[in-house]
Amino acid sequence: xxxxxxxxxxxxxxxxxxxxxxxxxxxxxxxxxxxxxxxxxxxxxxxxxxxxxxxxxxxxxxxxxxxxxxxxxxxxxxxxxxxxxxxxxxxxxxxxxxxxxxxxxxxxxxxxxxxxxxxxxxxxxxxxxxxxxxxxxxxxxxxxxxxxxxxxxxxxxxxxxxxxxxxxxxxxxxxxxxxxxxxxxxxxxxxxxxxxxxxxxxxxxxxxxxxxxxxxxxxxxxxxxxxxxxxxxxxxxxxxxxxxxxxxxxxxxxxxxxxxxxxxxxxxxxxxxxxxxxxxxxxxxxxxxxxxxxxxxxxxxxxxxxxxxxxxxxxxxxxxxxxxxxxxxxxxxxxxxxxxxxxxxxxxxxxxxxxxxxxxxxxxxxxxxxxxxxxxxxxxxxxxxxxxxxxxxxxxxxxxxxxxxxxxxxxxxxxxxxxxxxxxxxxxxxxxxxxxxxxxxxxxxxxxxxxxxxxxxxxxxxxxxxxxxxxxxxxxxxxxxxxxxxxxxxxxxxxxxxxxxxxxxxxxxxxxxxxxxxx
Numbered sequence: 454x455x456x457x458x459x460x461x462x463x464x465x466x467x468x469x470x471x472x473x474x475x476x477x478x479x480x481x482x483x484x485x486x487x488x489x490x491x492x493x494x495x496x497x498x499x500x501x502x503x504x505x506x507x508x509x510x511x512x513x514x515x516x517x518x519x520x521x522x523x524x525x526x527x528x529x530x531x532x533x534x535x536x537x538x539x540x541x542x543x544x545x546x547x548x549x550x551x552x553x554x555x556x557x558x559x560x561x562x563x564x565x566x567x568x569x570x571x572x573x574x575x576x577x578x579x580x581x582x583x584x585x586x587x588x589x590x591x592x593x594x595x596x597x598x599x600x601x602x603x604x605x606x607x608x609x610x611x612x613x614x615x616x617x618x619x620x621x622x623x624x625x626x627x628x629x630x631x632x633x634x635x636x637x638x639x640x641x642x643x644x645x646x647x648x649x650x651x652x653x654x655x656x657x658x659x660x661x662x663x664x665x666x667x668x669x670x671x672x673x674x675x676x677x678x679x680x681x682x683x684x685x686x687x688x689x690x691x692x693x694x695x696x697x698x699x700x701x702x703x704x705x706x707x708x709x710x711x712x713x714x715x716x717x718x719x720x721x722x723x724x725x726x727x728x729x730x731x732x733x734x735x736x737x738x739x740x741x742x743x744x745x746x747x748x749x750x751x752x753x754x755x756x757x758x759x760x761x762x763x764x765x766x767x768x769x770x771x772x773x774x775x776x777x778x779x780x781x782x783x784x785x786x787x788x789x790x791x792x793x794x795x796x797x798x799x800x801x802x803x804x805x806x807x808x809x810x811x812x813x814x815x816x817x818x819x820x821x822x823x824x825x826x827x828x829x830x831x832x833x834x835x836x837x838x839x840x841x842x843x844x845x846x847x848x849x850x851x852x853x854x855x856x857x858x859x860x861x862x863x864x865x866x867x868x869x870x871x872x873x874x875x876x877x878x879x880x881x882x883x884x885x886x887x888x889x890x891x892x893x894x895x896x897x898x899x900x901x902x903x904x905x906x907x908x909x910x911x912x913x914x915x916x917x918x919x920x921x922x923x924x925x926x927x928x929x930x931x932x933x934x935x936x937x938x939x940x941x942x943x944x945x946x947x948x949x950x951x952x953x954x955x956x957x958x959x960x961x962x963x964x965x966x967x968x969x970x971x972x
């Protein structure tokens with residue numbers, strides 16, 4: 454996660470079910486002439502240059518200054534709800550851009566996506582990328598973002614009210630007996646039912662394949678022959694899916710904090726569990742060297758034991774927070790996990806843990822609220838709703854019910870004594886989803902694409918480094934750039950080596966030498 458963004462950016466869902474997809478597709482060339490196959494609706498999607506899709510690819514949206522973001526232009530992009538039936542219902546997507554500042558020859562548009570799934574790309578552009586990306590990149594590219602279908606300004610998925618979300622986020626994620634297991638299963642089922650009640654018509658059409666097809670429409674509307682793109686976290690899977698569907702329209706793609714699309718949902722969750730354990734151990738190793746470390750000044754193992762002890766006490770007796778909500782184990786765990794995305798949040802976490810150990814749950818609650826994108830008025834963004842909607846469509850569920858979780862729980866606890874049990878139970882969130890999954894685990898090769906730059910951070914909690922190595926190895930034209938460091942993603946996080954390599958690729962098309970490692 455970029456330190457210049459709040460903790461709610463670049464977050465994967467609390468369910469830690471990362472998004473993957475199988476998409477065996479082909480493309481015949483740049484521009485509207487290519488064809489691609491959607492595995493969810495195989496053979497049913499017309500070619501982009503067909504009469505059915507041509508009106509979408511040739512539309513001319515009206516750009517206007519964004520009302521609350523001076524210096525940015527906004528518009529709406531019209532796309533079919535179902536790309537296989539372009540003559541049916543249409544939806545519109547929120548798009549924003551800021552024009553290339555110059556000097557230098559313009560390179561076209563650079564589409565950015567911060568991940569999630571469920572993160573608002575438009576908000577990310579306006580709050581960071583449009584002004585915070587390196588000046589040489591902003592000089593040569595129009596910076597562009599589109600909120601994916603189902604997200605924020607683009608037909609957002611809705612599931613629960615604010616009070617209902619408050620209840621959902623406080624459900625015990627480490628059930629100790631059958632009654633608690635039933636309560637957790639009921640919570641997941643009620644969440645899914647809420648989504649079906651409020652967003653039934655949209656739920657079957659928010660897959661990553663659908664969004665990648667929307668991106669190709671946007672590419673054509675912007676006048677670009679090939680897509681230039683920077684995707685972080687889940688945004689790497691979206692970018693890789695685009696390259697799989699349209700390899701000869703894929704231009705300079707940066708995939709930072711990569712996902713491995715060949716893994717099952719259960720394996721993804723287990724790998725992430727290990728990733729967060731690694732990140733916590735890194736935090737603990739730093740913490741115990743400080744006199745004020747709330748987890749002691751001994752070993753990292755002792756620090757982990759103290760944290761588990763805090764979670765156990767909160768499970769039995771939640772702490773006051775100065776508001777009606779109390780800090781129980783579920784929210785406290787979320788608060789700790791939120792800080793693992795960026796080592797810049799470690800001081801805040803130390804203070805929050807110290808407060809919790811002194812009987813004040815408010816600081817850890819604030820970290821959890823930032824993760825869930827909960828506002829002070831008790832409302833939530835649709836981040837978690839969209840996250841579940843995309844994740845549960847892109848892969849079959851990790852578990853189909855409590856019995857499967859119980860059988861697998863020991864494997865999760867083995868890789869993470871601190872977080873394993875909670876991660877295993879959270880992975881049950883897709884068990885009751887109303888829309889059947891359309892994706893399956895699948896290697897993405899994107900044969901025919903130009904060089905694609907994959908970036909991995911060695912101690913990334915949310916997208917373990919091994920995933921970056923795997924994706925770079927799968928892509929026929931993949932090149933891996935390694936950042937030896939902590940936190941989630943690498944671009945713009947303080948490494949001159951990383952930033953220089955990515956900037957050169959975006960501006961010149963030159964990938965770093967094989968085996969390049971940065972600090």
